Amino acid sequence: MTCWLALLCSCLPARAGVLTKPELVKRFPAPLMVGDKQADLPVWPLFKQNATATELVGYVFESIDLAPLPGFAGVPINLLVAIDPKGSFLDVAVLSHHEPVFLDGLGEAPLFAFVAQYKDLSLKQHIAIDSKAKRLRAPDAGHAYLDGVSKATASVRIINQSLLSAALKVSRKKLGFAQGSDPDQIARIRSDMFEQRTVAQLLDAGLIRHLRVTNGDVEKLFAGSPGAGLDREALARPGDVFIDLYLAVASVPTAGRNVLTAASWNKLQNRLEEGDHALLVMSSGRYGILADDFIRGSVPDRLVLKQDKLPIEMRDLDLEMAFASDSPLPDASVTVLRVIGQAGLDPARPFDFTLPITRNKGIVYPERITRDINFSLQVPAQFYIAPASSDKSWPGIWSSRRAELLVLGAALALLSVALLLQKRLTANGVRFAWFRAGFLLFTIGFIGYYAQGQLSIVNLTGVLQALLARRSLEFMMFDPMTVVLWGFTAVSLLVWGRGTFCGWLCPFGALQEATGKLAQWLKLPQLRIRAHIDARLKLIKYPLLALILGSACLAPALTDKLVEFEPFKTAITLNFVRSWPYVAYAVGLLLASMFVYKFFCRYLCPFGAALALLGRFRLLDWIPRRAECGAPCQTCRHRCGYQAITPAGAVRYDECFQCMDCVVIYNSDEKCAPLILEVKRARTIPIVRAINS
Template identity: 60%
Template sequence: MNRPLRFHSLLRLFLALLALTLTLLSTAHAGVMTRDALKSIYPSPYQVGEKDAALPVWPVFRQNATETQLVGYVFESMDLAPIPGFSGVPANLLILLDAKGNFLDVRVLSQHEPVFLEGLGPAPLDAFVAQYRGLSLTDSVRIDTPPRAGGKREGGAVHLDGVAKATASVRIINQSVLSSALKVARAKLGFSGASDPDRVARVNTEVLETRTLAQLEAEGMVAHQALTNAQVEAAYAGSDGEGLDAVAKAEPQALFSEAYIALASVPSIGRNLLTEAAWKRLSDRLEPGDHALLVFYRGRYGVIGEDFTAGTVPDRLLIKQSGLNIEMRDLDLELKPRESALAGMSMRVFRVIAQAGLDPAQPLDVTLLVRRSKGVIYPERIDRAFHTALRLPTRFVVLPPEADGGWSAPWRARWPELALLAAGLAVLAIALARQRALTANARRFAWFRQGYLLFTAIFIGWYAQGQLSIVNITGALQALREGRGLGFLLYDPMTVSLWAFVLVSLVVWGRGTFCGWLCPFGALQEFVGKAAHALRIPQLRLSRAADARLKLIKYGVLAAIIGSVFLSTALTDSLVEAEPFKTAITLGFVRSWPFVLYAVLLLAASAFVYKAFCRYLCPFGAGLALLGRMRLFNWLPRRAECGQPCQTCRHRCDYGAIERDGRVRYDECFQCMDCVVIYHSDAQCAPRILEKKRARVVPIRAVEKL
């Protein structure tokens, strides 16, 4: 039994449900740390110093008897690695890193991840980041989902417990922690800017080949730099440093500087250039992962200055990778060369610690700085740099496995799910492209549709967590508004894959492909509506005018949410809860009771008003309806008689998407294809029934004569 329902009554019902959601939500506020706030977090015996002028970090000290020791640096991840989460806003973490690159403390200051705001709540995220305490930047971090044994070391990696239903979010958090910590380590602790220490190749210590100095030089494993006075003078031509070197002017072809430079920590280099005893002495001074830069030099300009202090950083020699400096320190070792050609030369060996991230598989730029001074009281210094390169053949290095921290890891880990999703989307695309064959048999089509909606609800929704949402749009807008990229979306391969298909389908078929076939919450509503019909629950049939007015509500909700993106992140976090997707699909109704009640009420409403939320309140559906105006085809078949005079499809359309004149409103069409089934049915389509009647031949029997 269908009952007319007044527009204002239903409008009040939906506004009341929306108000219930918004008034029960909490908001999160991000804050910026101050020195006083940090003092309260790290009280005595710790002392928080003044904020660094060049880098947004605070040094932390500890009083030890009469000596004040540097403990490390504390900083906020948002200042150094603002990687957006799925709300488009980066999480902000407070990180305390010690002077050796170990995590002393990691805690959440603020976050806007939808799954952690409510539902799971903040506790699982707090527990996740707490696992970093005691780890080092030299540790290779792996995130296990489902969790297994947090902090367990296995195969050279440390395994952290992930968070079920929040896999992509914790990967973004992990990237924020490591990226921000590495920036501090590079700037303050001597780490290299070229590579993450966990993502560099290692020297292959199993390979040992006998080579002469000439052979090593020919293969690029030893860099040979020889400069004459004339070459150096030419570099100063036209500058204030030109002509300041009297010796260079007097003897232009004489040797200025000559050096042989090599990574002696590579066995095939060090053991060929040094005696066995010298090689052993060097090896004993190196920790695992360390590198040793061996330099033999001669000439009137050496690689160290006259006032150089042993054990410190060289003042004339620099090494760089990817354009960024790598710190090295003198080992103060005297090592005897094996090669006679090196016997008369001076020698220094410099150590590069493993944490610096030097990658032996990548080219290494070695720079000799030459400095001239002009003036006496306040001399002007004029520098020139002379470069040479080192590169190891690949047989001498072991390339690292792909790191777990980047966005490619979840794509590889979820390839079986992505393959199944691709197969499902291919089936749907073929079905929509061959609609006549699909809808020729009404019973077969009904089974296909219900089966596909089960696939959508169970696999895409609950299992693969592929529910598209207005949060995807607000997150992208917030990221773009703040000048960040959209790379954070790549951490959720299911969402990206679905979006790619939906964007194509918007152009070909319109918004109904997602709303009618690929929305898990929409599938749940349809099941509720079908069950209500089977149970003969009375349906509330709206008037055409009321239906049209109610459909405008979702555009108002969409406008409010989009507008909030430019006003307040906290407001956006609240407004997006107009969608029940996170409660019903992402969290499987495991959430605080107000949110569960809201989602259940919306599903229950579908028992009386078919897919009420989708038609009247869904902001994501409103957004897709607007984007669906890019549609290129009117692909649903129509007859000349549709609407004039036949009204069968219009009366049977549960979405009210067919006008009185027979036109289909694609912005309100959910592609249930019931009208297509009717169109091809000889038993349901009135024009086809009439055509068959007109074509029927009535046999005339002869009348028997009496």
């Protein structure tokens, strides 16, 4: 009866997840809060209210939605999985299963006890199921060992594969693991491409990796440690081979078909499903990748595969392989390892392998000393198909936002022409005022609220942390508006300084200017801070910048709190829909700007401080000056709302917001004192003494 039930279940399609948000709310009660199911991936975010802040606790998902691996009965085991932002398991529970060994034999208690072991383990650890190993080894940052279930070996292995594959997919897409690469956008091996090559040519191409280690090499690894001198054979014969290993990506036809016989190649293909990878490990010497007590079909612990620092499980296929005739490859120990497609192994990225070597010191409670030999393999580009761009990859995102980018490009082009032709732009003060007001409204409405193009100190801390971690900066490409604005800002810094962005393209800055103008229209009192106090207040933003950038290097967790000093996220990104303290802070800054012109921009903005420093490398002193500026004329200085002009008439470009009011004055014979005097002199009628005839 059980066999017929298994056969019937295997014919049924894999079910989708069954949980709903109300059910999850019951499983994760207050103080936790369950968010809405995500559109791009079937996961629910978990939040927690921490004082006034709402923090992301993790993500909850069902394994059947992401890695529906058939169980022993042919039906996927469905697990509830919760992981935190660091990739640690908050909870793992069984939702449904059809495993005969747990239904008819052992009962479900061993199954529940097995999955409970995952709690507090991390995706960054190499998780192995080996009760004997667990008794001998202590878990560490890189390894974790689970007790298996006797008589249910196959079932617990499938559970482990399903759990890790689903969790890796979520961590890549939601937590930024593997440099934030989309697991649905990975390369695929070209199954239709085959080239006749020798083993030497495969080695040169990188399809086979050779590693030769002698006894002496291993002894050097343990030098200066408690493991030194424990291997008598290594000391006696240091030149002998410890391991001579060849590793081939056998799922690449050019590698597999050239190395194996036709019968072995076909046998291997029959054991692989679409998206799977096969690694052929051949070795000789006194050390092999399979320990003496290794159980066929399980995961070897003497060879570890990682990609982007995330462990990828490899499982022995228990296949006997025959090599093509006259193959120089060693056949003393041959193992075929399978990586399932759901693990997300990307053939376009390096395969990083570790060969851990362990020595024991002591008898009763032996001390285990482990040293790693690391090597990598890179599949050449001609043997895989790069992922086609889609809406999920950044080229697809740029394509989908083409209209917005065209509007932004046209606006930036208009602004560039206007600023380059500033004399004509400012020739008429009223016309210039309308132009500036219109552009600032565009900045608030389109760049800010519609396109979400607010540049921020977060952009700098994100780049800094990525560089420190040696991660790719490709994540920036997923926000095309930000990239375009950064490119334009970088050029404008070289030409005009910080003022172009701060005065024209910053949505929150434009919002502050709008509130300031509104206050002037309402005839609210305007406070002009004394020059020496104003100069000191303007220095505050530089220590704030240093504090935020320093925390990005030394305390990233603190950075998330410090960047909230900027109100941009609250006012622009979230449109004031946030906890009341954040809203009160942002609104308070806008109210302050109604009395002290652009208060936050001038004194507190850390991003403005960064642009001010970068703007010191500008090429032009673009604001025109006359000899009379500052001596005796003080008109521009008194009219400058930013107090960026010194009593001597010089412009402080690091505090200039390119409002161009002073340029309007400079070109106006009704506002500029030197021009007014020239006009008066031209109109003076000289007195000429009359000559009597």
